[in-house]
Amino acid sequence: MSDTKPRKADFQAPRGTRDFYPEHMARLNWLFDHWRQVSRRHGFEEYEGPLYEHLELYTVKSGEGIVSELFSFQDRGERDLAIRPEITPTLARMIAAKAAALPRPIKWFSMPRACRAERPQRGRLREFFQWNVDVLGSESVLADAECIFVMLDFLRTVGLGPDLVEVQVNSRTIVGALLEQEGVSPDRHERVFTVMDRYQKLEPDAFREFVLSQGFTDVDFDLITRIIRIPDLEAMKDLVKSDPAKCEFDRLNELKGYLDHFGVGDYFRYRADVVRGLAYYTGIVFEVFDRGSKLRAIAGGGRYDNLIRLFNGPDMPAVGFGMGDPVLMELLADLKLLPETDGAQGPQVFVIDADAEMFQTALEMVGRLRMRGIAAEMSYKRQAVGKQFKQAASRCARTAVVLGRETREQKLLTIKNLDDGTQSQVDLEKFLEDPAAFVGG
Amino acid sequence: MSDTKPRKADFQAPRGTRDFYPEHMARLNWLFDHWRQVSRRHGFEEYEGPLYEHLELYTVKSGEGIVSELFSFQDRGERDLAIRPEITPTLARMIAAKAAALPRPIKWFSMPRACRAERPQRGRLREFFQWNVDVLGSESVLADAECIFVMLDFLRTVGLGPDLVEVQVNSRTIVGALLEQEGVSPDRHERVFTVMDRYQKLEPDAFREFVLSQGFTDVDFDLITRIIRIPDLEAMKDLVKSDPAKCEFDRLNELKGYLDHFGVGDYFRYRADVVRGLAYYTGIVFEVFDRGSKLRAIAGGGRYDNLIRLFNGPDMPAVGFGMGDPVLMELLADLKLLPETDGAQGPQVFVIDADAEMFQTALEMVGRLRMRGIAAEMSYKRQAVGKQFKQAASRCARTAVVLGRETREQKLLTIKNLDDGTQSQVDLEKFLEDPAAFVGG
Numbered sequence: 072m073s074d075t076k077p078r079k080a081d082f083q084a085p086r087g088t089r090d091f092y093p094e095h096m097a098r099l100n101w102l103f104d105h106w107r108q109v110s111r112r113h114g115f116e117e118y119e120g121p122l123y124e125h126l127e128l129y130t131v132k133s134g135e136g137i138v139s140e141l142f143s144f145q146d147r148g149e150r151d152l153a154i155r156p157e158i159t160p161t162l163a164r165m166i167a168a169k170a171a172a173l174p175r176p177i178k179w180f181s182m183p184r185a186c187r188a189e190r191p192q193r194g195r196l197r198e199f200f201q202w203n204v205d206v207l208g209s210e211s212v213l214a215d216a217e218c219i220f221v222m223l224d225f226l227r228t229v230g231l232g233p234d235l236v237e238v239q240v241n242s243r244t245i246v247g248a249l250l251e252q253e254g255v256s257p258d259r260h261e262r263v264f265t266v267m268d269r270y271q272k273l274e275p276d277a278f279r280e281f282v283l284s285q286g287f288t289d290v291d292f293d294l295i296t297r298i299i300r301i302p303d304l305e306a307m308k309d310l311v312k313s314d315p316a317k318c319e320f321d322r323l324n325e326l327k328g329y330l331d332h333f334g335v336g337d338y339f340r341y342r343a344d345v346v347r348g349l350a351y352y353t354g355i356v357f358e359v360f361d362r363g364s365k366l367r368a369i370a371g372g373g374r375y376d377n378l379i380r381l382f383n384g385p386d387m388p389a390v391g392f393g394m395g396d397p398v399l400m401e402l403l404a405d406l407k408l409l410p411e412t413d414g415a416q417g418p419q420v421f422v423i424d425a426d427a428e429m430f431q432t433a434l435e436m437v438g439r440l441r442m443r444g445i446a447a448e449m450s451y452k453r454q455a456v457g458k459q460f461k462q463a464a465s466r467c468a469r470t471a472v473v474l475g476r477e478t479r480e481q482k483l484l485t486i487k488n489l490d491d492g493t494q495s496q497v498d499l500e501k502f503l504e505d506p507a508a509f510v511g512g
Numbered sequence: 513m514s515d516t517k518p519r520k521a522d523f524q525a526p527r528g529t530r531d532f533y534p535e536h537m538a539r540l541n542w543l544f545d546h547w548r549q550v551s552r553r554h555g556f557e558e559y560e561g562p563l564y565e566h567l568e569l570y571t572v573k574s575g576e577g578i579v580s581e582l583f584s585f586q587d588r589g590e591r592d593l594a595i596r597p598e599i600t601p602t603l604a605r606m607i608a609a610k611a612a613a614l615p616r617p618i619k620w621f622s623m624p625r626a627c628r629a630e631r632p633q634r635g636r637l638r639e640f641f642q643w644n645v646d647v648l649g650s651e652s653v654l655a656d657a658e659c660i661f662v663m664l665d666f667l668r669t670v671g672l673g674p675d676l677v678e679v680q681v682n683s684r685t686i687v688g689a690l691l692e693q694e695g696v697s698p699d700r701h702e703r704v705f706t707v708m709d710r711y712q713k714l715e716p717d718a719f720r721e722f723v724l725s726q727g728f729t730d731v732d733f734d735l736i737t738r739i740i741r742i743p744d745l746e747a748m749k750d751l752v753k754s755d756p757a758k759c760e761f762d763r764l765n766e767l768k769g770y771l772d773h774f775g776v777g778d779y780f781r782y783r784a785d786v787v788r789g790l791a792y793y794t795g796i797v798f799e800v801f802d803r804g805s806k807l808r809a810i811a812g813g814g815r816y817d818n819l820i821r822l823f824n825g826p827d828m829p830a831v832g833f834g835m836g837d838p839v840l841m842e843l844l845a846d847l848k849l850l851p852e853t854d855g856a857q858g859p860q861v862f863v864i865d866a867d868a869e870m871f872q873t874a875l876e877m878v879g880r881l882r883m884r885g886i887a888a889e890m891s892y893k894r895q896a897v898g899k900q901f902k903q904a905a906s907r908c909a910r911t912a913v914v915l916g917r918e919t920r921e922q923k924l925l926t927i928k929n930l931d932d933g934t935q936s937q938v939d940l941e942k943f944l945e946d947p948a949a950f951v952g953g
Contacts, residue, residue: 082569082605082823085593088562090606093620096558112882114859114889114907117537121529122563122595122625122639123583128523142564142593144585146638147629152526152583154563154595164523165531174906176892179534184563184625188588197587198563211892224883332872333879382523418555431773438774441553442665448555451617451652465615466555 087189087197097412099200102396103182105229106202110180113221115204118179120161126151128160131381132351142186157393158183158203159351159378166207167384175208178217194367194398202370205391207379212322215355215374215390216329222359222370222392223335230408233337236369240357241345242323243373245307246298248316253294261350262286263295268348270299271364301343322355351375357392361402369402370394417467418446420510421489423459425475432474440506463489470510472502486510528630528638538853540641543837544623546669547643551621554662556645559620561602567592569601572822573792583627598834599624599644600792600819607648608825616649619658635808635839645813646832648820653763656796656815656831657770663800663811663833664776671849674778677810681798682786683764684814686748687739689757694735702791703727704736709789711740712805742784763796792816798833802843810843811835858908859887861951862930864900866916873915881947904930911951913943927951 084090091099107117123144129137143153155161158181166177181203191197204221206214219238226236246267247260255263266282273281282292301307308320323341330336347356356373360366372392379387403409420440424433433449440447448466450459456473463471473485478499486502486509487494502509525531532540548558564585570578584594596602599622607618622644630636645662647655660679667677687708688701696704707723714722723733742748749761764782771777788797797814801807813833820828844850861881865874874890881888889907891900897914904912914926919940927943927950928935943950 082608083566084562084605085564085566085587085591088564090562090602090609091560092606092610093557093559096560099560100558108885111857112859112885112887114887116534116857117541118534119532119537119540121525121531122627123526123529125524125526142585142587144583146527146583150526161531164525165533167523168531169533186563209892213892220879220882227883329875332875334876334883335879416552416557418553434770434773435775438661438776441661442668442775444549444553446553446555451650451654 085197087191089196089198093416094412097416098400098409099396101410101412102400103200105225106180106182106394109221109225109228110202110204113178113217113224115178115180115221118162118165118181119183120155120158120165120181122184123152123154124161124164126153128164129153129156132160132163132378133349140187140189142188154186155183156187157185157201159205159375159391159393160382162203162205162391163378163382163384166387167379167382170379170384170387173208176214177207178205179207180204180221194401196397200396202394202396203391204372205389207389207391208387210376210388212325212355213329214388215322216326216333218372218390218392219326219330219357220333220335222372222394223330223338225394226338226359226369227335229403230406231402233335234362235406236338236359236361236402237340238338238357238359239340239342239345240323240326240355241342242319242355243346243352244319244354245311245316245323246343246346248311248313248319249298249307250294252310252312255291255294263291264346264352265348267295267299267344267346270344271360272367299344304341307341307343319354326355347371347373351378351381353377355390359394366402367398369398417469418448419468420445420447420470420472420506421459421463421466421468422447422449423456423463423471423473424449424453425456425459425473426479427453428479429474432478436472436474436503439503443506445506445510472510526638528632530637530639534857535853538857539841539850540837542851542853543841544641546666547621547623547835550662550666550669551643551645554619554658554665556619556621556662559603559606559622560624561596561599561606561622563625564593564595565602565605567594569605570594570597573601573604573819574790581628581630583629595627596624597628598626598642600646600816600832600834601823603644603646603832604819604823604825607828608820608823611820611825611828614649617655618648619646620648621645621662635842637838641837643811643835643837644832646830648830648832649828651817651829653766653796654770655829656763657767657774659813659831659833660767660771660798661774661776663813663835664771664779666835667779667800667810668776670844671847672843674776675803676847677779677800677802677843678781679779679798679800680781680783680786681764681767681796682783683760683796684787684793685760685795686752686757686764687784687787689752689754689760690739690748691735693751693753696732696735704732705787705793706789708736708740708785708787711785712801713808740785745782748782748784760795767796788812788814792819792822794818796831800835807843808839810839858910859889860909861886861888861911861913861947862900862904862907862909863888863890864897864904864912864914865890865894866897866900866914867920868894869920870915873919877913877915877944880944884947886947886951913951 141153184200186198250260266285327339330339345358352373353376354374358371359369370392374390376388422433422436424430437447437449450462471487477483482499483496484499485496582594625641627639691701707726768780771780786799793814794817795815799812800810811833815831817829863874863877865871878888878890891903912928918924923940924937925940926937
């Protein structure tokens, strides 16, 4: 072993990461189970990709600027790699590689772990899980509606009804048309979207300062502020004149109609300031916030019709969203919507040997139960029955199966229900034939 | 967006990693489900830790030599970090931090993703999943037996019976006693274990060359070879004279007895050459191989009674094992034991609108079914009934629910079983009240 004598302080989780002790892990699994179940019943198939990718996979989409937000490193061949900050570039790479063989629409989901070299703060960690749901290969607004529906169905399922959260929807096509109409050339739109994306995250003064710091004038700031304050879709429609933008209004109305028919229209809200910060969105965009926007966005997504081509794939329209676990779990905790997890994992059966000669039978019993799929435990120590019962209770076992003199002499065992304290005697052979009939599955 | 025009070759998964398309992901989930279910029924609770740790966490256990096998990087504060090559140091850190609050025995499992900067080859990747099962806080051989039992129960469950795989067991205490008896001082034992660990992985000539290259003499080589060739536990017992080693023989026999009682004794085989390569093992060690050892070890583990103290925790005996997915999945594929996954994920219901006016009803139907937990899909395109049936078949849907003129006029819908082609008409309202009664859950 090494002689290095480290300082005690070294043995902590790195900043912005989390240790999941069993009670936390149970909550995370509860979340994963819901993400997965909801995805599947909406017809999405699960995929996964590498934990790290070639660095170029991220710079091609987001430019060199993203490198400072990545954990990057080199392999032995001095190839530049980075831990994934999101899974969409991996998705695009995988789709591009097999585009011809995949029947459309491609409906995929994933729950990747990802890392970003950000400054940790409330709702933002350096390491997180992110549910990703995407529909590729369809231009239909039904695809956008389906993505938003699966997201809202999940929120509804975990108790986040339309009284608690809302999906804020907009279209970059519409805001782009308005900007162009007001004399902002298309090559500057991306930068406008980037600053608009910060509006809900900053105080008014800080927002103004930020906009000016990004190379915009006071005139630009006034225009941006005017757009942000457009109260609803009708007001926006009155302002915008271009034809492509008019089609996009139809798409937004169609989207709202589909969500109504699906039964989740109450979540919908038009917001002129929602444009998303990432460069690759091309049309409808959306974000989920808690009503009152006390927290960061819970989820966000939109159309990205050009991304697959960027990764050398065919032209393939696409829409999708991501939902990280940190903000969501904070909101669920604040609202007391997280499940109780203490003791939920307790075994079905705790086998107790009340007679020294029953130890071997107890081992056989535990072996038999487990191999039949029944969660069973026993004490490692040969100790008094009372202590074994105490351990059964501390492990949150639901049933005790007691092997004692009557087992040895009459082939009988005692089954005690540890919830209500009732007990009964059962024939050993009958029990072993079908233990689930006596202690549940 | 960036102007960078990358070479096409950049858009590939990094060397030694894998893309999990839905059919592969289904297999991975099948594996995870089994790992998790088996762990739980043996009374183990799930935990997880950060994807990366402070680099010191790995060097303290394995020395600076491990750094070349890690993917290491720095955060903004120039702190050295590394993607985890295994989860045991994280486990030790987490246990040490809360040792006083955790009731013993601590029975935990995890299925971490981990990375090693190794040269990729058959059964060895740079990125993998590893099932980890550990019992901490008990010296009892029952803890060792329980770890091995959970491992064997899993193998049995996926079809790997004792005719196909075996668990090879030994004790470092015994080999250490024999080495000391033969004049090899304890400070050199670790290096002997390291070379012995390579025996099954190398051809005889290559093994000899390797031993001599590690600073051992021909006399050492002969001793090592003699030990490796000891055929069974009895022969070993005849050779070893020290008292602590004699106790260890008792422990090994006890272990074999427990495994017999649990019902998995047929997997057990004593092998004098199994010592494990990692420095932290202290007693019983074991590895699982396919009979005939065509592949690398499928799993390996043992006692590591000093590790928690090394991480500034209390004295806490511990035993555990790790099983990676690559070798296991190769063996299962070779033996045709992997499940068929194509189409297994198909939706329960595919909703078809056979009448233009039924589109809205179809949307409502899909919304209702999904929110009741029934997997349902529909076509994005309003197209001929025949094409919709074709899409239902290509999505592997089990039932088609057809909404047509009779739905509009008589509130009737048609349910078609897509497996056997049978169909029936059902009242729309009755169906919506309890759809599961008509199409399954």
